[in-house]
Amino acid sequence: MDDTIAKLTKRYKTNCPFTIARALGIHVRFHDLGQSTRGVYYRKLRRRLIVIHNELSAEWQRFVCAHELGHDRLHQGLSRFFLEEHSFFHPGKFERQANRFAVKLLTSTDTIGAEETVERFCTRHGIPGEMHQFY
Structure with a gap:
């Protein structure tokens, strides 16, 4: 995960x-997803959204954009919806990995x-308290 983030930030000269x-060709859209969904990563054929x-x-x-980008980079070929409906594998592990990816990406620069707390550091980088x- 650290290598992936390092390569991305070095290649694109940003952690945004x-x-x-956008540079990877992933379309980002904003829509009303209801009360319980913050974001979705979707891959259909060669289109990523x-x-x-x-x-x-x-x-x-x-944060959600970074999280969904984590799914694109770490879980290529896996669909959360497929995992939930057709297997006994719980997608929680992948969600935790995507959360960790997002935090590491957003703090990578x-x-x-020395005397800073993790909470203060994360807050300074705009990472939601939850x-x-x-980190």
Whole structure:
């Protein structure tokens, strides 16, 4: 995961998930996804699409984009919907990996200060409080 993030940030000279997604040819769209869904990554044939709930705060939209980008980079060929409906494998592991990917990507251009807490570091990088545990 660290190598993947390092290659992405080096190649595209940014850790902005929207810029990286665009450079990779992933379409990012914003739609109302209802109460319980923040984002979706979808791959159909050669088209890749990230859909983000349009009523989320800018902080959450950025995190969700990074999370869905994590699915694109880490879980190629896997569909969460297929896993839930046709196998006994629980997709929770993949969600945790995508959360960790998002946190690492969004903090990749900086290191935690000597006297800085993880919470403060993550907050400084715009990571929602619920996601600090994935640092």
